[in-house]
Every structure is written in structure tokens, then in C-alpha cells.
Amino acid sequence: PKTKILDLRGKTVIPGLMDSHIHFLLLGSDLLYKINLGECTSVEQMTNMVKEQVSKTKPGDWVLGICWDWMKIQKEKQGAMVNRLELDAVSPNNPVWLSYIEDGFAFNTFAMKLNDYDESWEYWKKDPEWTDELNYIERFTSGPHQGEPTGVFYGHVPCDTMQKGLPPEASSTVIIFPLVISKSGIR
DSSP states (O other): OOOOOOOOTTOOOOTTOOOTTOOHHHHHHHHHHSEEOTTOOSHHHHHHHHHHHHHTSOTTSOEEEEEEOHHHHHHHHTTOOOOHHHHHHHOSSSOEEEEESSSEEEEOHHHHHHTTOSTTSTTSSSOOTTOOSSSEEEEOOSSTTTTSEEEEEESHHHHHTTOTTOOOOOGGGGGGHHHHHHHTTOO
């Protein structure tokens, strides 16, 4: 009896689609500046995409990637993630920062050194005091680099220590991020 009928003249209404935690501007930045690794099913495919981006990037500038999913490459690497040595092989002169779909990041050695992670770092071979089940640095378990960081960091605490040198998004480009998102079909 209290139902109100509206004539939308052919337009569609989908009620209830609201995402209050989308990080709208960051999504625009991701789509504009970062390589999307979401469909990669092998480390080789990931490193090839990084290598391709490196070829378009000035030496010393960051190569940024998003959405890599270790579950898609797990069988090939028996559960291991891409490591800094594999990234070093395709990007020796550019820092690399790859964002995992959950709460982790992979960095190459160049990026780690920019953030003072090298052999002189107090925690190069041992875990920092903030290490717990959610915040830790993955380490090589065998070979010549045993005990050293693989370049994969889990959790906000270790990832926050890797912010030095990351390129800030130019304030003049922030205005175009919503346009980039809109062109991707997100309105």
C-alpha cells in the first residue's frame, strides 16, 4: 500500500551498491601509474611485466606494481613468492615496489638499499622487535643468501619502513584520478 513506483524511462537502478572503503584516489593512482599483476600465473610472467615497465622507465625511477597474487603462482614456486633476486635480474637500475593483493609487498635490492636495508642493517640476519604473526620479513631459507630478507614484507609495520624514496603523487594529477577510475567503468 505504501509502495512508490517511479518511471525511470529505461534507466537502470541497482540499489545497495556502495563501497565506503574504496580509497578512491589511490585506485586512480594505481590505474594510472602502476602495472597490474593481477592476472599473472607465474613468476616469469610477473618479472616480464616488470622488465617491460623498466624499459619505459628512466634509470633510478620507481617501477610500481599492484595486485600480485602468490596463490596464482604457488604451484610453480611451491608456495614461495617472487624474491628480490628475481626482481634484481630484470630491474638492476630501478627500485621495484610490488603490492600484494592482501597485506604484503615485494621489493628488489635497489629499493631495499634506498631504505637502508642492506648488510649493515641491524636486522639483516635477525628479526626486528616488531616482528609478529602479522608483521614480518620473509627470509631465504637456503642457499648463499640464507637468513637474508627475500624482499617480501608482510604487514603494515615492515612496509611502512619501506616508504623512503617512493614517488609522491603530484598534487596536480590528483584531480584526474576520478576521471581515470570513471574510464575504467567505476562510477
